[in-house]
């Protein structure tokens with residue numbers, strides 16, 4: 108908690124560290140309330156730092172200092188001092204020296220889940236971004252790379268498993284077997300944020316992996332004893348990830364062991380500590396009855412992500428935290444490529460883009476907008492954002508689109524070769540692509556420094572006499588906080604022009620325009636491109652595969668959209684055309700509702716959707732995506748101002764009901780056809796069948812006849828896997844009869860002992876689109892299984908409620924008040940989690956005036972509360988600015 112107003116730090120102020128640490132020896136005696144840490148550091152002045160060095164300041168927080176020894180001599184109180192932020196040694200030697208520090212910390216009292224803490228009796232650490240300073244005094248910054256040797260000592264019974272980074276070196280018993288120790292050595296220099304330690308009573312499954320050069324690696328996944336059987340999928344994912352990185356990027360694993368540990372209390376999804384990844388257990392444990400297809404997919408994706416960090420993050424790390432996208436954007440891009448190799452690529456792209464638009468676009472359009480590489484922050488934990496991760500990934504993807512896959516790979520190879528073992532910058536990364544291609548990336552760099560989603564306003568004019576089509580493209584770059592003027596960007600615009608029969612016309616441009624593989628390069632604020640030899644008026648298919656993170660507008664008629672929905676050779680844009688048509692209808696319905704007018708007639712859209720949904724030539728996964736209408740949050744983003752969440756909900760629900768009423772027989776046929784007969788397996792074909800069948804179930808239940816509700820109830824009670832069980836529960840959650848209550852009761856009976864599965868029970872109650880949900884959530888907040896100290900529980904109840912447009916945005920403001928109170932309560936012990944919850948308010952200015960005022964009141968209430976963490980202080984001030 109901060110006494111004074113927290114200060115921002117700036118990218119432009121970066122200076123190399125005055126000292127370096129070459130070697131670290133840690134000796135850690137684990138104890139629940141009094142863990143003793145002895146640290147021995149081999150240090151030297153940094154030759155890269157010119158000028159006066161001044162005192163040596165080591166970062167440290169919440170530590171009890173017992174001893175400081177410099178080159179073998181204990182320092183007296185006169186030669187050092189400590190405060191809330193660290194340890195200062197007034198005049199360190201101007202040559203290499205050894206510094207020994209002995210401190211104590213209290214893992215049981217650590218509810219911030221940063222540093223060393225206990226999760227269900229298991230000692231574990233989380234050091235990214237700045238948690239290592241809560242374990243010992245250190246130069247806790249990513250450009251100080253050291254080789255670590257770690258000795259861990261603990262009670263033999265309480266903590267039979269002792270793990271750290273790198274390779275195991277030695278273990279032994281102490282105190283007649285009551286205590287024991289283990290020594291680990293990590294030969295790869297790393298920054299402190301990649302340090303990890305685990306101690307506890309854990310079960311494990313093990314396997315081995317042979318790398319492409321024939322090295323054997325021992326793999327282990329550690330979990331709560333008794334849950335070992337639920338680790339098989341995670342192990343399979345790990346091996347596929349290891350193989351994939353060899354085949355696709357030539358990256359081999361570099362230690363003798365690779366360990367994963369699953370813990371229940373974790374602020375994020377998982378962490379890429381060198382050789383010892385630590386996971387939120389919901390992203391490890393899976394079985395047919397306890398994990399949904401979505402969970403299986405996320406486990407695969409996150410295991411791959413953390414594993415890929417071994418090269419993009421660990422071997423090559425970040426010079427400073429402003430460069431966070433260097434490892435995160437790139438690693439997300441890599442995990443997206445991996446996922447695309449495991450299912451239909453268009454389906455993966457739809458998934459990526461849905462995420463980007465749902466999470467990143469609203470961020471970029473609101474008060475929390477920031478560049479992919481921010482230039483200032485108060486609390487770095489606030490910058491693990493969708494912009495850094497997902498938009499960061501889009502920037503890597505654009506580099507690949509501009510260069511082509513082959514050259515992109517060459518650039519990656521150069522990056523690995525040139526910067527292995529270093530702490531690098533975004534410039535270092537992009538330079539590799541400039542060097543392998545001979546191209547200039549100067550304009551491209553603006554993507555890293557400029558916030559906001561560019562608008563791309565397009566217009567196509569056809570001239571039948573000249574047989575030409577003129578495409579005008581204009582970039583609309585609106586101001587964002589702190590950036591009032593914007594520069595035009597370099598945008599790869601992938602496109603096609605469809606002829607009368609639906610085929611792609613050959614793309615021939617006039618003039619110096621470059622068009623390669625259907626990609627047009629946009630560089631100016633406004634430009635017109637001429638396509639020649641066009642026999643008849645073409646239908647443009649722009650931004651194919653979503654080739655850039657922009658907001659595209661082009662005036663297309665309903666007929667054009669219908670044409671694209673059935674003909675576009677780009678599967679992504681076929682899907683997009685359906686979404687665009689639905690959005691157009693829904694936005695018009697919302698307007699009509701608020702003016703008490705009749706909504707537009709959706710029958711042509713419904714007919715077209717019915718065609719796609721029952722098209723057996725199309726993959727079921729794509730058909731399922733097509734049947735999923737844009738979400739209420741998507742619609743709010745498009746409407747952008749004076750938002751009435753109730754009207755949006757009503758418009759969307761009405762369209763869903765009409766869809767089911769008009770397409771009833773067809774949907775029922777799909778429901779029957781898509782039933783999976785084989786035993787459950789998380790394989791693409793089955794997943795796609797379940798996805799299509801379950802989205803049909805949702806629509807049919809929205810129709811709401813007794814038979815429809817009975818179908819959902821039967822779907823729920825006869826389910827043989829969690830995917831179907833949850834689909835039934837979710838469909839019933841929006842109905843009003845006794846079936847809903849019965850289903851939630853039965854689900855509780857069945858799963859109350861399982862802390863992961865029961866989260867669905869909380870979540871689906873918190874997500875019911877009704878003002879009365881607030882009362883339910885208040886009651887659930889006092890449920891014995893609920894705990895604000897557990898981030899998953901907070902996200903599943905409070906987070907889901909804050910993401911429920913109708914309930915959170917109750918016109919009386921009670922939803923805002925409830926969430927604001929929980930934020931302040933959580934901020935006392937877990938600032939990171941509180942600040943993240945607070946981002947639910949980020950679009951408050953777009954609400955209609957009554958709600959806007961109430962949201963503002965809740966935010967101001969948070970702003971004036973004391974004390975506030977730096978995390979919450981930063982988010983609330985930016986949100987209100």
Ligand code: PHE
Pocket residue numbers: 233235236374375376377378379412413416435491
């Ligand atoms: N570096 C982690 C990842 O994305 C995320 C993380 C950040 C985890 C901070 C914990 C704390 O892979």
Ligand code: ZN
Pocket residue numbers: 412416434435438
């Ligand atoms: Zn990551």
